Amino acid sequence: MKRMVAAAGVSLMLMLGACGGDDDKVEAANDAGGTSAPAGGDSAQDAPASADAMPGSDTPEEPTPEIVKPRPGMKNLRPVVWEKAESLSERKVLVTFYGGVEPCDVLDSVKVKYGAKDVTISLFSGSDPKQPDAVCIEIAKLKAVEVDLTEDLGNRQIADGAPDADTKSGRTDGGADPGPAPDAPAGKMRGDAPAIALTPKPGQANVHAITWDRYEMLDSDTVRIYFMTGVEPCSVLDSVKVIYAKEVIRVALYSGSDPRQPDAVCPALARFAYTDVDLKESVNDREIVDDQQTD
Incomplete structure (x- = not known):
């Protein structure tokens, strides 16, 4: 499955378009790519500018991830490269990642390895064996999972265990960027490739x-x-x-x-x-x- 970085709003529009029936179709204002004039206006120029385009407007906030829990027993497992890890406490970490649509892409499990300098968190995703013939739209959804640790994080960095992850650890609790990990492989294959x-x-x-x-x-x-x-x-x-x-x-x-x-x-x-x-x-x-x- 391709890893596609998609905004939450775009994902929602795609899902609505894919899931709606004949009675739910939304016709485009102009099939040729133009913009229709709003009711009561002379042209599209009369329409108010979007908040994103208005001078002085704030930068759009990052989309809120969907909180998911691991569902062991998925098929066709593959490692997932996560986006960031945020330490909520000494023994709880929030890991944010992009994933596909269920049942084609389901978080199966989380594996944690404890080292002297790093705590490595690996995510594994797969497809639901109960729905082997499911067809899902190919979009990316921002997701997050809470990971409970069995050891205090302390001064250790949080590292991604996926083979295609960046070669440096990371945490978003105010700690400094640790830089490249000394033992990281020189090259890696895609982390979302099937096993x-x-x-x-x-x-x-x-x-x-x-x-x-x-x-x-x-x-x-x-x-x-x-x-x-x-x-x-x-x-x-x-x-x-x-x-x-x-x-x-x-x-x-x-x-x-x-x-x-x-x-x-x-x-x-x-x-x-x-x-x-x-x-x-x-x-x-x-x-x-x-x-x-x-x-």
Whole structure:
């Protein structure tokens, strides 16, 4: 889905035009692009100027975002690049972002990672599986979600975890701009691009564990794991390990580099990907967790 920055008023006009029936049609004053004269006036010049165009008028205020809550269980998940993050308190942050129209674009989940200098907030959006054939108008709506933290924010900056986010953290509570993040990738792919499917390729070199972002159940025996990864052949999904415990099912992902191309040079791009894992036991009431996640 394209990220389109649209004003709230334009979005509302588009939605009214798309949703109205035959009895709700609003005819244009002039199909050729002209402006009709108002009743009682000689021409369009007699009409009062808009508030935005009047000398001395204030700059139009930023549109008020629609407050939304995550609805886990969406399909075709993708990371969302947010616009700004405002700390409401030490443990509450308001994250503002642009999203599409439900049920085609629904906020699925919010993931928070706590670091020494940053608190990274990642948003994930998808489509409602209950309405797979829904057709939505392609407009952008300004939305916001309140995120409850489990740690005090303190002096840490708020960073966007989407792969296409700007390479600097941000917060709008009066803190100074921290500047570029030192560990940010040199380049990133679009954050609103759908996840790509990857199949494990055992036998990679320099194998190491990687963390994953979230999961969704495709059926009772298949789980789809979403994660960030680099570009092949420098970063290749090697294997998936599943540990069945009494209360949880732990899933670990391992990545490596292609041993057949030891001298390969790859661009520093982050990709949002997924892999489907066939489970040998039913999930039942157990939670599926990242075996590498420590927070």
